[in-house]
Amino acid sequence: MKRILTTLAALAIAAGSAFPSFAGMIDDIRSRGTVRIGVSLGGEPIGFRDAQNNPVGYDVDVATLLAQKLGVPVEFVDVSGDARISMLVSGQIDVAVANTSATLERAKTVNFTIPYNRAGLRIIVQKDAAIKELKDLAGKKVVVGRGTTGESFLKTAVPDAQLVYVDQFAPDGVLQLQQKRVDAAIEDSSLLDYLATKNPSLVTLPGLYSNDPIGIAVAKGDPEFVRWLDMFVSDYIQSGSYAANYKKWWGPESNPPALNPLW
Numbered sequence: 157m158k159r160i161l162t163t164l165a166a167l168a169i170a171a172g173s174a175f176p177s178f179a180g181m182i183d184d185i186r187s188r189g190t191v192r193i194g195v196s197l198g199g200e201p202i203g204f205r206d207a208q209n210n211p212v213g214y215d216v217d218v219a220t221l222l223a224q225k226l227g228v229p230v231e232f233v234d235v236s237g238d239a240r241i242s243m244l245v246s247g248q249i250d251v252a253v254a255n256t257s258a259t260l261e262r263a264k265t266v267n268f269t270i271p272y273n274r275a276g277l278r279i280i281v282q283k284d285a286a287i288k289e290l291k292d293l294a295g296k297k298v299v300v301g302r303g304t305t306g307e308s309f310l311k312t313a314v315p316d317a318q319l320v321y322v323d324q325f326a327p328d329g330v331l332q333l334q335q336k337r338v339d340a341a342i343e344d345s346s347l348l349d350y351l352a353t354k355n356p357s358l359v360t361l362p363g364l365y366s367n368d369p370i371g372i373a374v375a376k377g378d379p380e381f382v383r384w385l386d387m388f389v390s391d392y393i394q395s396g397s398y399a400a401n402y403k404k405w406w407g408p409e410s411n412p413p414a415l416n417p418l419w
Contacts, residue, residue, distance in 0.1 A: 252373040307321075
């Protein structure tokens with residue numbers, strides 16, 4: 157019996173070394189005393205910088221509320237379109253509240269919460285350009301964020317379009333549109349609808365080319381943290397904070413996309 161117990165103890169030690177334990181993300185965040193949240197500051201009203209260079213916008217408000225619920229200060233990290241996922245995987249940020257479409261392909265690498273917003277791909281064009289529908293983008297210069305769903309869509313839908321890449325839609329892509337260095341741009345409707353109201357020389361084409369759930373993204377390996385974040389988003393929706401935050405940035409007459417809480 158003693159030999160059997162000794163053998164079982166040895167196996168338990170070996171198993172423990174083969175499967176290292178990881179502290180939960182919430183414990184790690186609280187021990188560190190801050191939460192590192194990636195936000196994309198590339199376009200109003202989702203995320204941008206105010207006159208004092210402070211991060212502001214819809215996603216920034218969501219991230220600020222998330223940090224408050226965790227009970228720690230927030231450390232904002234500006235992330236570009238193609239860096240959001242890699243920075244999560246490498247542990248440079250804890251959470252991404254960065255206008256990230258929750259796609260099946262991305263879900264192979266990171267985990268997503270239920271949607272805290274929804275948007276669709278839309279196209280914005282110069283009013284005086286001869287662009288009335290998607291096919292008219294053939295041969296035209298179109299601003300696109302590197303590593304975004306808009307890039308993937310255009311490569312398939314209009315392979316003859318001349319893609320002009322930017323890491324940040326604002327200010328780089330917006331500036332190219334305003335200076336008429338490009339004919340059009342493709343981005344989330346949430347950004348382009350807002351941009352069109354601020355620039356009379358620009359107009360959005362009717363219709364959406366996708367209906368994307370926008371989720372909070374985290375690295376794989378901590379399902380309990382994902383569960384907590386799902387509860388956070390559910391509370392954000394049910395408490396009225398979602399509707400209030402949306403109307404704050406898109407105007408009191410705007411209609412927030414319908415979202416369904418999980419809890």
